[in-house]
Amino acid sequence: xxxxxxxxxxxxxxxxxDVVFRTPVWWVVIVSILGLLVAVFMSTFGxxxxxxxxLTGLNRPVFWGFLITNFIFWVGISHAGVMISAILxxxxxxxxRPMVRxxxxxxxxxxMTALLMPVMHAGRPWRIFYWVFPYDFARGIWPDVRSPxxxxxxxxxxxxxxxxxxxxTALIPDFAVIRDRATGWxxxxxxxxxxxxxxxxxxxxxxxxxxxxxxxxxxxxxxSVHSIVSWDFGVSLVPGWHVSVFAPYxxxxxxxxxxxxxxxxxILMRFLFKLQNYIWEEHIDALGRLLIxxxxxxxxxxxxxxVFALWTAESVETTYWQLRLLTPPWSxxxxxFYVFSFVIPTSLWLFRKVRRSFVWMFWxxxxxxxxxxxxRLIIIVPPLMNKDAFTFQxxxxxxxxxxxxxxxxxxxxxxFLLLMFGKFFPLIPLxxxxxxxxxxxxxxxxxxxxxxxxxx
Amino acid sequence: xxxxxxxxxxxxxxxxxxxMNRLKHNGFPAEDLDIYTGSPFPEGTFGEHEPQHRLxxxxxxxxxxxxxxxxxxxxxxxxxxxxxxxGKPILSIPPxxxxxxxxxxxxxxIATVVGILFESRIPRRTLGVYDERxxxxxxxIVVSCPAERGRAAEQSLRASGAVDIKTEA
Numbered sequence: 001x002x003x004x005x006x007x008x009x010x011x012x013x014x015x016x017x018d019v020v021f022r023t024p025v026w027w028v029v030i031v032s033i034l035g036l037l038v039a040v041f042m043s044t045f046g047x048x049x050x051x052x053x054x055l056t057g058l059n060r061p062v063f064w065g066f067l068i069t070n071f072i073f074w075v076g077i078s079h080a081g082v083m084i085s086a087i088l089x090x091x092x093x094x095x096x097r098p099m100v101r102x103x104x105x106x107x108x109x110x111x112m113t114a115l116l117m118p119v120m121h122a123g124r125p126w127r128i129f130y131w132v133f134p135y136d137f138a139r140g141i142w143p144d145v146r147s148p149x150x151x152x153x154x155x156x157x158x159x160x161x162x163x164x165x166x167x168x169t170a171l172i173p174d175f176a177v178i179r180d181r182a183t184g185w186x187x188x189x190x191x192x193x194x195x196x197x198x199x200x201x202x203x204x205x206x207x208x209x210x211x212x213x214x215x216x217x218x219x220x221x222x223x224s225v226h227s228i229v230s231w232d233f234g235v236s237l238v239p240g241w242h243v244s245v246f247a248p249y250x251x252x253x254x255x256x257x258x259x260x261x262x263x264x265x266x267i268l269m270r271f272l273f274k275l276q277n278y279i280w281e282e283h284i285d286a287l288g289r290l291l292i293x294x295x296x297x298x299x300x301x302x303x304x305x306x307v308f309a310l311w312t313a314e315s316v317e318t319t320y321w322q323l324r325l326l327t328p329p330w331s332x333x334x335x336x337f338y339v340f341s342f343v344i345p346t347s348l349w350l351f352r353k354v355r356r357s358f359v360w361m362f363w364x365x366x367x368x369x370x371x372x373x374x375x376r377l378i379i380i381v382p383p384l385m386n387k388d389a390f391t392f393q394x395x396x397x398x399x400x401x402x403x404x405x406x407x408x409x410x411x412x413x414x415x416f417l418l419l420m421f422g423k424f425f426p427l428i429p430l431x432x433x434x435x436x437x438x439x440x441x442x443x444x445x446x447x448x449x450x451x452x453x454x455x456x
Numbered sequence: 457x458x459x460x461x462x463x464x465x466x467x468x469x470x471x472x473x474x475x476m477n478r479l480k481h482n483g484f485p486a487e488d489l490d491i492y493t494g495s496p497f498p499e500g501t502f503g504e505h506e507p508q509h510r511l512x513x514x515x516x517x518x519x520x521x522x523x524x525x526x527x528x529x530x531x532x533x534x535x536x537x538x539x540x541x542x543g544k545p546i547l548s549i550p551p552x553x554x555x556x557x558x559x560x561x562x563x564x565x566i567a568t569v570v571g572i573l574f575e576s577r578i579p580r581r582t583l584g585v586y587d588e589r590x591x592x593x594x595x596x597i598v599v600s601c602p603a604e605r606g607r608a609a610e611q612s613l614r615a616s617g618a619v620d621i622k623t624e625a
Contacts, residue, residue: 009494009593134533142533146541146551154555158562165569172578177494180588195579198586202507203576204496209511210572217515217568221561228554434495434593 005277009434013177016426016433019273020178026272027423034416041409044402045120053123057400062384064121066403070410071117072376073257074110075156075229076250077369077414080258081107082163083222084290086215095286097432098278101170102269102418103262105427107163109417110261113410115156120406128153148232155221155228162218169210172197173431207431226251233379239316240309240324240383249301256291256298256341257372260365263287265418267362269427278428281356288355291368295346302342323382330382333374341371460606463492463585464597464613465620469501472595475616476502482612484599492586492596502597514571515564522563526556585624594619 007015019027048055058065081103088096119125129135132153134142143150175194182190197203230250233241243249263284270279309317324330345364348354355361381397399407421427443452466472472491479489486505499506530552538546573579590596597618599609610621 009591013592134529140536142537145530145533145555146548151551151554151558154558158558158565161562162565165565169569169572173495177591180591191583195573196581196583197576197578198492198583199494199590200490200492200507201497201499201502201504202509203578204493205499205507206509206511206572206576208496209509210568213511213515213568214565217561217565221558221565224554224557224561431495438495438497 006440007277007433007437009437012430012433012437013181015275015277016428016430017178017181019423020426021181023423027419030272031416031419031423034412034419037409037412038416041406041413044405044409045116048120048402048406049123049125053121055400055402057398057403059397062381062397064380064384065397066377066399066407067117067121069373069377069380070407071114071121072229072250072380073369073373074114074117074410074414075226076254076257076372076376077261078107078110078114078159078163078258079222079226079251079254080260080262081105081110082159082166082218083255084259084262085166086219086222089211089215090219094436095283097436098275098283098428099262099266099287100432101167101429102265102427104163104167104170105418105421106261106265106414108160108167109414109421111156111160111163112417113414115153115160116410118152148228148235151228152232155225159218159221159225162214162221166214166218169214170207170429170432171425173199173203173207174426174429177430178425223251226254238383239314240320240379243305243309245301245304245308249298249305252294252298252301253372253375256294257369259287259291259294260345260368260372263291263361263365264369267358267365269422270358273422273427275428278433281358284358284361285352285355288349288361292346292349295342295349299342299346319386320383323385324378330378334378337371337374337378339371340367341375458603459600460603461585461624462599462601462606462609462613463587463622463624464599464610464616464618465587465589465622466595466597466617467593467619469497469595471617472597473502475597475613475618476504478612478616479597479599479609482608484601484605484609484612488600490598490600492590492598494591494593502595509575511568511571511575514567514574518563518565518567518570519560520563521567522559522561523556525563526552526559529559530555585622587620587622589620 056065056067085096085100085103087093088100119128122128130141131143131147131149136142172194175190176197176199179187179190179194227247227250230246234243234246236242266279266283266287269275306321309321324334345368348360348364354364385397441452442449444450464475466475476489476491480486480503486503489504491502491504531547534546534548540546585598587594587596597613599613601609606623610623613621
């Protein structure tokens with residue numbers, strides 16, 4: 001049951017701001033290691049810019065590889081953050097409280113990381129500005145709004161701005177809490193961020209409305225972003241990509257990988273930040289149940305994609321599916337992806353004991369995301385491999401060491417940014433926790449005491 | 457005579473509610489009373505006047521601005537470089553719809569956040585009379601009154617069990 005333990009406002013402040021005011025050794029060690037990995041990642045990025053895309057495994061006709069796969073992957077991860085936060089806020093689900101901030105923050109950092117991928121993939125990133133922003137009045141060079149390559153940045157910049165504002169708005173009351181405890185330059189900085197917030201009824205009322213209103217506004221953006229990303233593929237004429245079901249298929253796939261990532265993050269937060277009083281078995285159980293529904297929905301669209309492609313019996317489609325399903329190494333990758341992202345997780349999530357085990361849920365959530373990365377790779381690369389009908393040119397693709405470092409580096413980057421955020425800001429909203437504590441009551445029914453929520 | 461603001465600090469909501477009732481009973485109008493808390497309480501907990509706002513106007517205004525900007529960008533760029541592709545019309549509606557949708561939503565969201573800040577009356581130049589214990593669970597009742605009524609306000613606050621009183625001239 002929820003809210004089994006009563007904690008005072010002062011205790012919530014003390015426990016959730018512990019890392020903000022005291023730097024633990026584990027934080028220094030992990031951030032140093034991640035910082036080193038991020039430095040390697042940035043250096044590799046620099047090398048790629050200097051030497052060009054020849055350092056990647058891209059070759060004719062496979063022009064999209066690991067970097068674009070990684071882009072789709074991180075956009076997907078970013079989706080569940082705000083989605084889960086928005087849906088839980090709109091439905092006023094009480095179990096949202098410990099997870100909304102971390103989920104929203106993960107959205108922001110994942111999106112920022114995702115944005116780096118097409119920039120790197122462009123080879124000459126400075127030229128992207130010509131494609132995206134209408135600023136070159138002198139030469140009359142304008143973005144072509146008919147190109148999905150303009151839709152993508154429009155959608156992602158909208159989502160990134162919205163998510164950042166969403167996080168910032170909910171952080172204002174917590175800035176005030178830190179301001180009231182900090183001294184010296186910290187007090188000045190948090191004071192400026194809190195903008196002299198005092199916590200009047202008017203301010204709290206607006207904070208409550210902000211959560212609902214911004215959630216309602218961000219949810220349609222969330223759906224649009226991955227739909228638009230899917231149309232990068234869907235509006236092309238490449239067999240295997242030219243699929244009408246791609247938009248919902250991508251969106252629900254993003255939710256599956258994103259909610260799994262939220263699960264991974266929650267479990268790591270509980271372990272590293274010692275949040276046992278706030279993140280319980282009930283929370284991961286609820287996420288597990290949500291994931292069963294999402295995984296089954298995703299599975300339905302996944303099979304639609306296959307069935308309708310094979311139903312047409314067009315040679316280009318069957319050739320492409322033959323490559324995907326029957327030709328190594330794609331067949332092996334396909335098997336791994338399917339087992340990792342659907343068979344193992346959905347079977348195990350059916351068991352309550354598994355859903356309430358932090359260890360099981362952690363490793364399953366990692367498996368799902370390995371599977372979902374492979375899914376994106378399998379969607380992107382095989383259709384490009386037999387593109388040239390007249391030259392009979394069948395390409396191969398193998399990621400180079402540079403691409404592997406960049407993809408690995410993005411994981412380090414997101415983890416690094418999340419840990420930095422967790423050092424300076426509370427990963428669980430203090431005011432939401434306090435509000436949740438205030439509204440809990442125990443009702444005695446016969447021989448048992450049942451926790452109950454009091455809500456207007 | 458200049459107004460002064462007096463803050464009474466209470467350890468629990470019952471005493472704070474009692475203080476509000478006492479102040480109103482002693483002739484301090486509800487509009488001159490304010491409450492500072494470290495987390496949200498249900499509306500009306502302290503018998504405060506109902507907060508008014510016009511937040512819902514902001515997203516609509518933002519959406520209109522966003523949509524107009526989207527039209528300017530999409531129509532402007534296509535007309536400025538009228539390259540016919542595949543015999544299709546210069547102004548292509550489906551991509552314009554996508555960009556217009558994103559700009560409209562972005563405008564609405566930015567305006568909503570601006571509205572939240574504006575209606576919350578932040579940023580403020582100064583914090584005014586305040587106590588840091590408020591974010592630890594204490595409740596602050598603030599009375600805004602002429603200086604000659606300051607003593608009466610203070611007495612009402614103390615009589616209701618204020619653990620501390622602060623005054624800002």
